[in-house]
Amino acid sequence: MSESGRPSGGLFRWAAIAAALAGLAALVWLPEELYPPGRAALAVFGIATILWAATKIDAAWIAFAGALALLFLDAVEEQALFAMLAHQVIWLMIGAFVIGGAFDASGLSVRLTRALTRRARRPGQLFWLTTLALVPLTFLIPSTSGRAAAILPALRLLPQGPEAANLRRAYAILVPTVILVATSAALTGAGSHLLLEDLLAQRLGDRFGFARWAMWGLPFALAASAIACIVVARLFLRPEDRRAELPEPECEPRRPLSALEWRVLVITIATLVTWCTTEWHGLSVAVVAMLAMLALTAPGIGAFGFKKAAKTVSWNLVIFVGGAMVLGQALIDTQAATWIMDQLLALFGLESGMAVPSEWLALLGIAAISLLSHLFMTSHVARAAALGAPLILFAQSTGLEPMAVLFIGAVGMNYCLTLPVCSKAYLVFQDAEGGGFGAGDLMRLSAVMAPLYLLLMLAFYFGWWRWTGLALLA
DSSP states (O other): OOTTSSOOHHHHHHHHHHHHHHHHHHHHHSOTTSOHHHHHHHHHHHHHHHHHHHOOSOHHHHHHHHHHHHHHTTSSOHHHHHHHHTOHHHHHHHHHHHHHHHHHHTTHHHHHHHHHHHHOSSHHHHHHHHHHHHHHHHHHOOOHHHHHHHHHHHHHTSOOSGGGHHHHHHHHHHHHHHHHHTGGGOGGGOHHHHHHHHHHHHHHSOOOOHHHHHHHHHHHHHHHHHHHHHHHHHHHOOHHHHHOOOOOOOOOOOOOOOHHHHHHHHHHHHHHHHHHTHHHHOOOHHHHHHHHHHHHTSTTTSSSOHHHHHHTSOHHHHHHHHHHHHHHHHHHHTTHHHHHHHHHHHHTTOOTTOOOSOHHHHHHHHHHHHHHGGGTOOOHHHHHHHHHHHHHHHHHHHTOOHHHHHHHHHHHHTOOOSOGGGOHHHHHHHHSTTOOOOHHHHHHHHHHHHHHHHHHHHHHHHHTGGGTTOOSOO
């Protein structure tokens, strides 16, 4: 008990979790139309979702335990379990992490941060240069925290002292904010994108593809990043801060690219080009990523050996995605996802097969729900796992295009600016020396950015996505 006589926060949280689990258990065993495997899949997925949202238990452990629980409850077959954990999405993620690790190990990331601080003469120039540099990194480094770590040295090169406190705080907020809103640029920008593409392929036999995703996501990411840059500068820098001259940082003399840097850069560019042309040569993006990984670890050519390359992979995230894929696929295979969507539609007086009343309402609903989901579930991949299957079923039940629904949902789920715990990218800069921002700063930022982000989604749908093959109504 606390001094005030009320239960401690931890006790209250666990009591709420226990109540939620009890309610879930009662809910799961009520529907007679679901066969036992469907009930088991619904129960395991519901428990995992509650634990993801309300506890600090490792999210990968929860997903892995849930996948194994489904096996013993006969909701998935052993062959399907191992096939999902060896899926091409997993190998694409591993390859992408190695590419990002090679970019860092070769010295290219340090060169990038020094170039940013060397060329900027005023805070505005520094902010715009950083924003323009962060968007391409979305294609190279699949982890938001990895992209944050690559730019972190730039914070250390900023002026020190009380007079520069506002600049350092604003910059520490800017970098992770742009990283997060720019995530939509690339299929490999987040593990959640790969999870949603796999759900689309498993359910409908279709894929977004690297090139099509970039066609839809890159323009949006550029616009959202520009808006974020302007908003952060206006909110956290005073007029005198924006007009101040930046002292020239003490950096090493400029030197040409080394042979290693050239090799890594050429391999990386070749990988991106090959990803964008998969329809021409027929190689999957996962195979291309594996070839890049082989080249970047080859003796005498690569940036590091195979053992060191393995250390650059976020195995925690890889296992998380694999386990979440098993949970999501089990919902679909056992018809549990269909049951969930039928119940949700019934709440709004709709039935499966009934057309949505309005394209505007459908778009606004998908965008708003996906955008607000980060407040209830901090993990990016967990949000995709929880919403992916229901979004597909919602599209099929109401006559909407599943690919459009999933992509719009993915863009909405990429918004997670309200709290530091919503993204490791924020935690990287908040914990860094000189970061100096708090939860109140992010809530202030999100109060402005959330409506702007939602309006931008609506504008892009009617101004770009709808006319380039991403219409909600066929």
